[in-house]
Amino acid sequence: GESVGLHLPTLSVQEGDNSIINCAYSNSASDYFIWYKQESGKGPQFIIDIRSNMDKRQGQRVTVLLNKTVKHLSLQIAATQPGDSAVYFCAEKWTGTASKLTFGTGTRLQVTL
Amino acid sequence: EPEVTQTPSHQVTQMGQEVILRCVPISNHLYFYWYRQILGQKVEFLVSFYNNEISEKSEIFDDQFSVERPDGSNFTLKIRSTKLEDSAMYFCASSEGVGWGASYGYTFGSGTRLTVV
Numbered sequence: 001g002e003s004v005g006l007h008l009p010t011l012s013v014q015e016g017d018n019s020i021i022n023c024a025y026s027n028s029a030s031d032y033f034i035w036y037k038q039e040s041g042k043g044p045q046f047i048i049d050i051r052s053n054m055d056k057r058q059g060q061r062v063t064v065l066l067n068k069t070v071k072h073l074s075l076q077i078a079a080t081q082p083g084d085s086a087v088y089f090c091a092e093k094w095t096g097t098a099s100k101l102t103f104g105t106g107t108r109l110q111v112t113l
Numbered sequence: 114e115p116e117v118t119q120t121p122s123h124q125v126t127q128m129g130q131e132v133i134l135r136c137v138p139i140s141n142h143l144y145f146y147w148y149r150q151i152l153g154q155k156v157e158f159l160v161s162f163y164n165n166e167i168s169e170k171s172e173i174f175d176d177q178f179s180v181e182r183p184d185g186s187n188f189t190l191k192i193r194s195t196k197l198e199d200s201a202m203y204f205c206a207s208s209e210g211v212g213w214g215a216s217y218g219y220t221f222g223s224g225t226r227l228t229v230v
Binding site: 034036041042043044045046089091099100101102103104105106 | 117221
C-alpha cells in the first residue's frame with residue numbers, strides 16, 4: 001500500500017497542531033464521500049464519511065467539510081499526533097453507481113515532534 | 114474490531130500463470146469489492162459483488178479477471194494469465210450496505226502484493 005515514487009503533496013505539521021487536508025473531487029453528481037488513511041504496507045482505513053446533503057460532519061478529533069459549489073472536501077484533524085502520519089485519500093461515490101468508489105491522489109501527512 | 118483478511122500477503126508469479134487472491138470479508142457484510150493500487154498510483158476500483166453476482170466493474174476488469182464467492186466466507190479474485198502490468202497491491206473490501214455512516218463504510222483488507230516476473 002505504499003505510494004513510493006508518487007510525488008504526493010506533503011503536509012508537515014507539528015505535533016499538537018491542527019491539520020487540514022484538502023481534496024478536489026471530480027464529479028459534481030457524487031453523493032457520498034469518504035476519507036481514508038493509509039499507513040505504509042496497509043490497506044486504506046476508514047476515517048469519516050459525509051453525504052452530499054450535508055456540509056459538515058464531526059467525528060473524534062476529525063471533521064469533514066464539504067463545499068459542493070467548488071467540489072471541495074477537507075479533513076481537519078485536531079491536535080495532530082505522530083500516529084496520524086500517513087497518506088490520506090478522499091474517495092467519492094458517483095450518483096447512479098451502486099458502490100464504486102473513485103479515489104483521489106492522496107496527501108502525505110508528516111507529523112514532526 | 115472485525116477485519117477483512119487477505120491471503121497471501123505477497124505473491125510472486127511468472128507471466129502467463131494464473132493466480133487466485135483470497136479474501137475473507139467481514140461476516141455480516143453483503144457487498145464485496147476488489148481494488149488495486151499500482152506502485153506509486155491511486156487506488157483503483159476493479160469490481161463489486163452482491164447477491165452472488167457482479168454489480169459493477171471497471172474497464173480494468175476484463176476477461177482475464179473473474180471473481181467468485183465459493184462458500185459462505187471466502188471471496189476470490191482470479192487472474193487467468195498474468196501480465197507484467199498486473200503487478201500491484203490488490204485490496205479486498207466489504208461493506209454492510211451501500212450508503213453512509215461508519216456501519217456502512219468500506220473496510221479494506223491489508224492487501225496482497227502481486228509481483229509478476
